[in-house]
Amino acid sequence: MSAFAYPHYPFIRPTEMSGGRQRRPVVIAGGGPVGLTAALELAAYGVPALVLEDGDTLSEGSRALCWSKRSLEILDRYGVAGRIQAKGFTWNTGRVFLGDRQLYQFALQPQGDHKHPAFVNLQQYYAELFLVEAVERQPLIELRWQSKVSGVSARNDGVRIEVETPEGDYSIDADYLVAADGARSAVRRSLGLDFAGRVFEDHFLIADVKVNADLPTSDRRFWFHPAFHNGDTALCHKQGDDMWRVDFQLGWDIDVESEKQPEKALPRIRAMLGDHPMEVGWISIYTFQARRLAHMRHDRVLFAGDAAHQVSPFGARGGNSGIQDAENLAWKLAYVIQGAAPERLLDSYDAERGYAADENIRITTRTTNFITPKTPAARAFRDAVLELAADLPFARALVNSGRLSTPTVHANSPLSSDFGGFAGGVPTGAPCPNLPLSSAGSSTRYLLDDLGGSFQWLYFAPPGGGIPETARQALAQADGVKSDTIVLSTADPTLAAAFDATADTCYLLRPDQHVAARWRRFDPAQAGLALNRALARH
Amino acid sequence: MALRTDLNLSDPDGLYEALVSLHEGLSEAESAKLNAKLVLLLANHIGDEAVLREAMQLARKAVAGDR
Numbered sequence: 001m002s003a004f005a006y007p008h009y010p011f012i013r014p015t016e017m018s019g020g021r022q023r024r025p026v027v028i029a030g031g032g033p034v035g036l037t038a039a040l041e042l043a044a045y046g047v048p049a050l051v052l053e054d055g056d057t058l059s060e061g062s063r064a065l066c067w068s069k070r071s072l073e074i075l076d077r078y079g080v081a082g083r084i085q086a087k088g089f090t091w092n093t094g095r096v097f098l099g100d101r102q103l104y105q106f107a108l109q110p111q112g113d114h115k116h117p118a119f120v121n122l123q124q125y126y127a128e129l130f131l132v133e134a135v136e137r138q139p140l141i142e143l144r145w146q147s148k149v150s151g152v153s154a155r156n157d158g159v160r161i162e163v164e165t166p167e168g169d170y171s172i173d174a175d176y177l178v179a180a181d182g183a184r185s186a187v188r189r190s191l192g193l194d195f196a197g198r199v200f201e202d203h204f205l206i207a208d209v210k211v212n213a214d215l216p217t218s219d220r221r222f223w224f225h226p227a228f229h230n231g232d233t234a235l236c237h238k239q240g241d242d243m244w245r246v247d248f249q250l251g252w253d254i255d256v257e258s259e260k261q262p263e264k265a266l267p268r269i270r271a272m273l274g275d276h277p278m279e280v281g282w283i284s285i286y287t288f289q290a291r292r293l294a295h296m297r298h299d300r301v302l303f304a305g306d307a308a309h310q311v312s313p314f315g316a317r318g319g320n321s322g323i324q325d326a327e328n329l330a331w332k333l334a335y336v337i338q339g340a341a342p343e344r345l346l347d348s349y350d351a352e353r354g355y356a357a358d359e360n361i362r363i364t365t366r367t368t369n370f371i372t373p374k375t376p377a378a379r380a381f382r383d384a385v386l387e388l389a390a391d392l393p394f395a396r397a398l399v400n401s402g403r404l405s406t407p408t409v410h411a412n413s414p415l416s417s418d419f420g421g422f423a424g425g426v427p428t429g430a431p432c433p434n435l436p437l438s439s440a441g442s443s444t445r446y447l448l449d450d451l452g453g454s455f456q457w458l459y460f461a462p463p464g465g466g467i468p469e470t471a472r473q474a475l476a477q478a479d480g481v482k483s484d485t486i487v488l489s490t491a492d493p494t495l496a497a498a499f500d501a502t503a504d505t506c507y508l509l510r511p512d513q514h515v516a517a518r519w520r521r522f523d524p525a526q527a528g529l530a531l532n533r534a535l536a537r538h
Numbered sequence: 539m540a541l542r543t544d545l546n547l548s549d550p551d552g553l554y555e556a557l558v559s560l561h562e563g564l565s566e567a568e569s570a571k572l573n574a575k576l577v578l579l580l581a582n583h584i585g586d587e588a589v590l591r592e593a594m595q596l597a598r599k600a601v602a603g604d605r
Contacts (some may be wrong), residue, residue, distance in 0.1 A: 376570065384574035394582045 004125060004241070004281070006057045009145035016163075016170040024050050025337050027161055027174040029187050031055075033064065033124065034305030034322035035180035036131040037144075040078050041141035041330030044453060045511075047337055051141065052163060054148040058132070061282035061451060062123035062208045063320030064247050070407040071323045072116040073434055073448055074511075078134040080127070081116065088122030088506075089238045090393070094220040096389075096401055096479035097168070100227040103389045104396045108404060113494065115434045115446040119316070119404065121239040123208065148290045149181060152190040152301065159300050176333055177301045180326065185307035191298060197291020198365070200312065202372050203257055205248040207283045209269055210241065213276035222359070222401040228271035233371050233401075235314075236272060243281060244246040246272055256285045257514070288312045290365050292357045297350040300330055309357035311364040314371065314402035321360050324407060325353050331511040335535065340481055341444050345536040348415050352429075356408035363403050370400035407431050410514065417508075417530040425500030432458075433498055447495075452513050455483035455531060459522065462503035463491035471506070474524030481531060510534055541592040 015022070026042055028035045031053030039049040067088070072081040095105045108118035135141045151162035152167070159177040163170050179187035188195060218238045226234045235247040246269055250259060258264055265283050270276075272364075292309035296302065305322025329349050337343040373379035388395035410416070410429035418428055426432060434448040457475045459467050467487050475485050490496045490503050498505065506522035507515055508530050517530035532538055547553050558578075561569045581590055 055582040376567075377574075380567070380570040381578070384571050384578055387571075388575060388578060392579075395578065398578070 004123070006125070007129070009053075009056050011056070011146040011166050012144070013167060014144060014147075014170070016172055017165075017168060021173075023158070024048070024172065024174040025177060026050070026176045026333060027052065027172060028178040028180055029142060029161070030127075030179070030181035030305075030307070031145070032059065032128055032180065032182060032305070033131060033319055034326050035178065036128070036135055037074065037323050037536060038178050038180060038304060038315075038326035038330055039141045039143070040131070040134060040138060040336060041074075041221075041327055043138045044077065045331060045338075046332030047330075047334045048140045048141070049142075050174075051135070051143045052147040052161070053143065053145050053147055054186075058125040058128040058145050059123075060125075061206075061284060062125070062239055062243070064124045064127075064316075065121050065239055065245055066316035066320070066404070066436055067120045067122060067127065068316060068320040068405045068407075069114065069116045069118055069434075070405075070431060071320045072120065073112075073329050073431070074323055075131075076116070076448070077452065078131075078138075080130045080134050083130045084122050084127055085120050087114070087126055087240045089218065089221055089240060091122050091218070091238070092118050094222065094401075094404075095217070096396075096399055097221065097223040097226070098386045098390065099223075099225055101390065103386065103399065106396075113436055115436070115444075115448070121237050121245070121477070123239055123241075123243065124319070126240055128421035136138045149186050149190075152177060152187050154299065157300075175300065175337065178326075178329065178333075179303045179307045180305050180322070181307050183306040183310055185303070187301060188293070188303065188307055191301065191356040193293055193298070193466075195291055195293060197289050197310070199289050200287065200368055200372065201252040202285050202287065203252065203254050203256065203259070205246075205250055205251040205265060205268065205283070206286055207246050207265055207269060208239070208243050208281035209246065209273070210243050210279040210281060211273055211276050212242070212278070213274065215244075215273060215276075224401075225300065226272070229268060234272060237314070244273060248272075250285070252524075255287075260285050286313075288368075288370075290361045292354070292361060295350055296325075296354055296357070297346055302333070302346065302349060304329060304353075308353075309361065311360050312368045314367045315360075315364050315404055317360040317364055317405045320405040321356055321408075324356065327512050328353050335511075341535040342537060348536055351408040352408075352413050352415075355410060355412075359408055360405075367400045367402050415510070415516055415534045415536065417526070417533050419517065419519050419523070419526065422500050422518065425518070426498065426507070426515050428515045428517060430515055431517065432507075432509055435494055435498055437492075437495075448513060450486060451509060455481060455516075455534070456509040456510055456513075457483060457485040457527075458499070458507040458509060459485055459487050460490050460496070460499065460503060460505040461487050461503040463489060467504065470524055471504075471522055474527045481535065483531070508534065539585065539592065540588045541596065543596075 026049045028051045042049045075081040092108050096103045148164040150164045153160050221236045223234045233249045237245040296308045304325035331395040332345045373382045385398045413429045416428035434446050437445045504521045506519045508517040510516045516534035
């Protein structure tokens with residue numbers, strides 16, 4: 001049915017099934033985008049990772065299809081972002097309709113000089129395929145297919161993990177377990193953790209279809225009260241291989257089994273896309289919930305992605321926030337395992353990514369309440385906004401068809417030091433923007449190409465100037481942790497404006513490229529303090 | 539208190555009449571939508587969030603008490 005040939009990954013008997021025992025620093029449950037990103041990040045810090053994946057192939061259907069700029073920046077470290085971009089469909093423009101009338105269109109990324117676009121659409125199975133291939137090139141990662149985590153228990157300052165395979169069971173001990181095993185997380189259930197939340201009483205039909213025709217536009221289209229469908233909303237995205245992803249709101253009281261059948265779904269899809277030759281790749285019906293674990297760290301078990309939190313899909317905040325979880329967690333685990341930071345650094349993972357989960361739940365719940373009004377008053381306001389939006393720009397800002405994923409700024413992070421003095425720039429807790437470096441040669445180099453993997457000082461020198469000796473010494477000897485200094489020039493107007501920088505401005509970036517501290521005028525006496533705080537050393 | 543609750547209208551009777559007559563001939567659902575549009579237009583014009591939230595709380599309390 002599908003144009004995509006799903007690979008079959010065989011089960012390979014591991015050494016543990018022939019009596020071998022080897023304690024692992026990190027085991028990752030789940031070989032989806034979040035687990036594989038965590039493994040690649042850990043390996044980049046030199047930490048070996050063992051990934052246990054229940055299935056024998058890649059994601060069924062397109063699922064997490066919109067890869068955000070921040071996800072691409074992270075995946076760029078493994079050559080995966082370029083492959084996603086080459087295979088996928090890049091978009092920056094969205095159109096919103098009421099009935100068959102376009103209300104307005106929006107551009108997602110006015111700052112066009114960033115390395116990556118706002119979004120690339122690509123079926124999850126392709127992203128996973130590229131991640132698996134990157135993992136296979138990384139000798140520090142072992143990926144075991146058809147290996148299901150069936151039980152987890154605390155043991156000897158570590159975790160014992162029970163694994164079920166087609167050829168029998170075995171157990172394995174690890175210092176840390178990363179639970180990236182999805183919405184139905186076996187690790188979460190095994191620990192008996194409460195995962196209550198809010199169920200939205202609505203069904204959505206979702207499908208991948210290959211269309212052999214030129215459609216009028218490739219932009220993301222979102223319809224309220226679509227003329228072609230007797231539901232509240234519909235959504236259409238282009239993705240790789242000339243596949244289109246379509247989404248129809250069906251309501252709560254429907255017959256799920258019959259709606260899934262192609263003979264029922266295809267007429268709906270043709271009404272949206274036109275009567276073209278088409279091939280169905282995947283059809284599903286979904287409902288969604290907004291919920292999260294109260295804590296993302298449970299001693300030596302760390303939850304990431306859908307295993308820790310779930311949101312409505314409008315806004316592409318599921319997969320993208322999971323990838324950011326993996327990135328946030330990996331450097332902290334690596335520094336703790338390698339003895340460069342105390343174990344309580346891991347508490348900041350819960351603080352920062354729990355804050356991100358709350359933000360994503362808040363934002364997507366607002367979208368859901370707009371898309372599915374719960375009361376007659378809510379419906380009156382919703383329809384009033386839509387009708388005003390056609391003519392009045394202020395009302396367009398109130399139309400909420402999904403607030404697309406942007407990286408969470410970890411405000412009030414316990415790892416951040418705020419010394420004030422800035423009127424703009426990149427706030428503490430935010431990721432460093434990926435701007436082009438003006439000193440680049442023939443091919444453009446971007447700031448993030450040179451960053452990451454260790455703490456970094458970004459020091460702004462005046463035109464023709466360098467870094468003063470006192471500052472250099474303070475940065476070089478900051479408390480025995482490896483850090484690198486990159487000297488930027490205030491003569492570059494784009495960089496100076498983006499960082500609100502003048503001569504002697506300095507930023508401290510964490511290994512995940514987020515800002516830990518910044519000084520409008522650098523104070524060498526505070527460098528060690530900021531670095532220690534960013535490592536939870538006090 | 540940022541919200542003005544003293545009289546700020548030059549022709550209170552005229553404005554009241556205009557508000558009520560706006561709804562003439564409308565169904566209940568249409569009236570609800572008209573009111574919603576009016577609230578949205580005025581909210582955007584006022585812009586000051588503190589004023590708006592105070593007005594919202596005052597109106598809610600006047601209808602529902604502390605419920």
